[in-house]
Amino acid sequence: MENYRTKCIALLKDRGVTLDDITDCARFLQAEYHIDLKNEDLLESLMSVLDKREVQFAIMTAIELDREAERGQMIDKDLEALLRRDEGLYGVDEVNAYGICNLYGSIALTNFGFIDKRKYGIIDKLNKEGKDGKICNTFLDDVVGAIAASAASRFAHKWGK
Numbered sequence: 001m002e003n004y005r006t007k008c009i010a011l012l013k014d015r016g017v018t019l020d021d022i023t024d025c026a027r028f029l030q031a032e033y034h035i036d037l038k039n040e041d042l043l044e045s046l047m048s049v050l051d052k053r054e055v056q057f058a059i060m061t062a063i064e065l066d067r068e069a070e071r072g073q074m075i076d077k078d079l080e081a082l083l084r085r086d087e088g089l090y091g092v093d094e095v096n097a098y099g100i101c102n103l104y105g106s107i108a109l110t111n112f113g114f115i116d117k118r119k120y121g122i123i124d125k126l127n128k129e130g131k132d133g134k135i136c137n138t139f140l141d142d143v144v145g146a147i148a149a150s151a152a153s154r155f156a157h158k159w160g161k
């Protein structure tokens with residue numbers, strides 16, 4: 001089967017998320033354990049996370065659902081309304097993101113919960129952008145948080161013995 005990493009990087013970019021935005025979140029999660037950590041130090045881990053098929057599928061699914069909701073093209077208008085207003089009790093966006101974290105163990109899951117609460121960097125931007133009613137980032141913010149959390153977790157495991 002095809003490797004969709006390049007496609008996923010382009011999809012993310014099209015939704016306003018760059019690789020540097022994600023490494024910045026991963027660096028934020030690891031900063032207290034490493035002096036002078038730079039975003040680019042996390043790039044190798046990020047690229048490895050993005051190389052996994054399950055991660056690519058989660059990204060493709062997230063972005064497609066957000067775009068369909070945003071364009072008003074969903075068949076189920078109730079679901080469309082839930083996604084467009086980023087309903088707090090709708091948790092399927094987080095469940096899609098857990099699928100990414102689950103590949104990287106408990107640190108990834110804890111990191112994801114933390115960055116989701118703290119709304120750092122691009123996560124904050126996506127969240128605010130989604131509040132204007134025009135753009136839907138309901139699935140995307142969680143996927144980006146989970147990728148950053150997983151890249152940070154992979155980086156941590158590389159350093160731990």
Ligand code: MG
Nearest residue numbers: 093138139142
């Ligand atoms: Mg969300």
